[in-house]
Amino acid sequence: MAQSIEPNIADLANGWLKSYKLDYKLEQESLNSQIDKALKEYESKGGGKGGNRPDAKLLLKDKNTNYFPVLIEYKGVKGKLEKLNSNGQVENKTAKNEPNFKNIKDFAVNGAVHYANALLHHTNYTDIIAIGMTGYKDAKGDIQHEIGVYFVSKDNLGVGQRVGDFSDFSFLADKNFDSFIEDVKNLHLTQEELDTLKAQKEKEIDASLVKLNNDIYQNEKGLGENDRVYLVAASIIATIGIPNKVPVLDKTDLKSQTFVGGRDGDIVIGRITAFLNEKGIPQEKKELIIRTLSNTLLTENINKVQNGESQLKRVFTKIVDDLGIYYKIGLTTDFTGKLFNEMYGWLGFSQDKLNDVVLTPSYIGTLLVKLARVNKDSYVWDFATGSAGLLVAAMNEMLNDAKESIPSPDELTQKQIKIKAEQLLGLELLSSVYMLAILNMILMGDGSSNILNKDSLADFDGNYGFGKTDSKFPADAFVLNPPYSADGNGMVFVQKALDMMNKGYAAIIIQNSAGSGKAREYCKKILEKHTLYASIKMPVDIFIGKASVQTNIYVFKVNEKHHKDEMVKFINFSNDGYTRTNRKKASNNLKDTDRAKERYEELVNLVRFGKSKLNIFSEKEYYEGNIDPTNGADWNQSAPLDTKPTLEDFKKTVSDYLTWEVSTLLKQRGDEGK
Structure with missing residues (x-):
């Protein structure tokens, strides 16, 4: 009979990493600090409640020099590999579309997928490998283990897709990694799965937009409807970034200083300008965009510092925290349309x-x-x-x-x-x-x-x-x-x-x-x-x-x-x-x-x-x-009804009449009998 004794799963896993010459990549990759920053950012918003940080973080590169962050989480308890919902997806959301911190804490895969979404939200990485591993000692004292490997990407909207079954970490070794990535790239969601994910994300966007709008309306004074729209537009453009050219603007980059050129509004406008320059936006259009956004971002009130922070930084942080994940995972026109439909409601129209x-x-x-x-x-x-x-x-x-x-x-x-x-x-x-x-x-x-x-x-x-x-x-x-x-x-x-x-x-x-x-x-x-x-x-x-x-x-x-x-x-x-x-x-x-x-x-x-x-x-x-070109009011027509009687119509009429005659005759005879 198996026992629920916690073995040192980390020793087993780290032994594999060492044997496949992966252990040196835990700390030596320069981009590892970017991953740490993203995880800390996620935790600062409550994303780390109830769970530990990943036990191992790798940054691996394929033959095309594409980087893939790898997050690994261990649980030394039997039956705690993963918790899935009825659709077979990693269940990291409650019925109210809030983070399910119990699952994130208790299940290895759920924790790894949770933090993989932090990288989608707060870095430029769009493809992440999330690995969960659990184990237990059987009656003989031998360690029995399970490994769950998931691909978390903007293409699957961050929900994650199971890659396959693995008995160790050899698929991460240099000689096997390219083949593994080929398998990952061949994963596809069915249209039904994609529709289900879209429905989930729409509910999340609804909640995020309502929260954002109410928060700004109730707590940020002096911002009109147009200001809110311009702040959303500016914050999103400033945080899209262009890999290796224009870095993503982070809230820590906003220092809430008061001198012209160093104000938060100046920094946001500077990043937007760099983005538009790199994108090759026509000069006139670029100037119009910057001029329009500057009318909101460079005002004195929004850059005024109170309690060490400007109003612009507070609003920027709220926008990026509430909406960032949705445009970082690659908004489709469905999501974008929903975003704009909601934002239209912010505008002060009759x-x-x-x-x-x-x-x-x-x-x-x-x-x-x-x-x-x-x-x-x-x-x-x-x-x-x-x-x-x-x-x-x-x-x-x-x-x-x-x-x-x-x-x-x-x-x-x-x-x-x-x-x-x-x-x-x-x-x-x-x-x-x-x-x-x-x-x-x-x-x-x-x-x-x-x-x-x-x-x-x-x-x-x-x-x-x-x-x-x-x-x-x-x-x-x-x-x-x-x-x-x-x-x-x-x-x-x-x-x-x-x-x-x-x-x-x-x-x-x-x-x-x-x-x-x-x-x-x-x-x-x-x-x-x-x-x-x-x-x-x-x-x-x-x-x-x-x-x-x-x-x-x-x-x-x-x-x-x-x-x-x-x-x-x-x-x-x-x-x-x-x-x-x-x-x-x-x-x-x-x-x-x-x-x-x-x-x-x-x-x-x-x-x-x-x-x-x-x-x-x-x-x-x-x-x-046909329509009459000189009429102008006959554009909405429908197929004419055919009123000409058919033989079937005649037969039905005769049948109905005979039925009525027989019914009447029988009724009369019944009355006479009485």
Whole structure:
């Protein structure tokens, strides 16, 4: 019978490290101090509650000179290797999405994964090996041990993936490490696993944003809504860093000094300037960003020192501590969109104005981009950019197309640079929202795109805003979710953008009343030069929780006058396969309950290729018909009901009549019998 006697597991493990010539790397690697700093940072926020620091820390390098921190934690108790949740993930969160310090303290793997997340949050390392080891003495006095090896990365959102089963640490030896890393790099999450992780992270982001906003609102006086947005943007940009070029700004770098040049605001602006310089941001754009952020960061009040600390340092620390992990693990457009949706709530708009800046869900943005036929060679613009979500979707589509179709690595790199610098343009009037758009593009890996702080209706002449400012932007794809309070529910933006294009396609999502009379004059003018290609009725709850309006997507072919005999594709997409809720405590408010992915693919194919692509949808949901170009109020049509009776209808009617006759006759006879 096994006994729960704690053996000296550390001696066994350290013996392996010595035999594989790894022990010298425990203290001799210069970057080890950076790991220690990150772990201390995590502990200072409460991350070390209930648990010890890792028992061993290595920094190993593969054949491609990529560094991999390795954290090892020992537990000399049987059954304490790892604690997993029902999804098979390391259970380091409670039901309330708070750190589960009991599991982190008691289980070896959980502790190692916990501190691996500290490195994701507070260093530039994006791939970490977390190892847990436990053991016990059996009845004979022999040590029996278990080893759990997990890969913790920004690609798996810090949750960790099990690499495999190992009996010792020989996989870390120089001769085996490259092969081990190959196995690690081949790990992939299924879409279902990724969706589950996204839902978890969304709940965490919700809690973090609420905490951050309440904390700043209640405890930091003198900061307006715009100041909060600018502080978030500045703090994130300053802490992204560029490996080996621009170091991440740490809160310890802020000394809360009072002389000009040494104030915390000066230091943050200096780091942002270095980041933008290294990224090659156009000079005019860089100056605009720095000038806008400086208006908040260099004020006297925010740099005033009280109790040895400036208000800027306090707020910077809160932002990085609460949000840092989410952009360090590599925010997707889903996370970024959620971040910006929440931040919009901080801005002091009236309710009408707030409805005007409701963001397009990322999957709808991707749909618009596909309907506008965006590819690697497209030039895409958006006349009401908001947080640039549609441009991010377009950029991702263009980069994916380039990656799939350009085999030369050098040619692909040049194309990627061109896409980001020359093939995207957006306009946003509100300065605070404009700064969110800039931050969004930077988080998505680009800061060079032409996003302009201009009125697209009054101040835009169609030229590039940066770089080739004397040249027209050759737009051939237009995507838009306009402010609905503008003329014609926003159709005024559509008319101007389309009239400035020579070719291509456009896809807009707008209140459907624009196509049924409210924007009649704009619609008629648009059809004088452009073709309405498709009209798509969208689910009424797309913007649930933010706005409740019936919307349509209209797809246009640019610079071809609409003829009265033109066939328009009318599609009822009310059932897109998703079920939406607006419950704050729900783990996921968007669930695929009826082949949503397949429905969106079919919708794109129906718009482009027509009736032959009908599969999931029926002819009741897909209809090809005509509109009157001189009407302007007949853009929202549905398949006509067929009122012509069939033979089956006749048979049913006769059957129903005979049933009624027999029933009546039997009833009469029954009454007579009584």
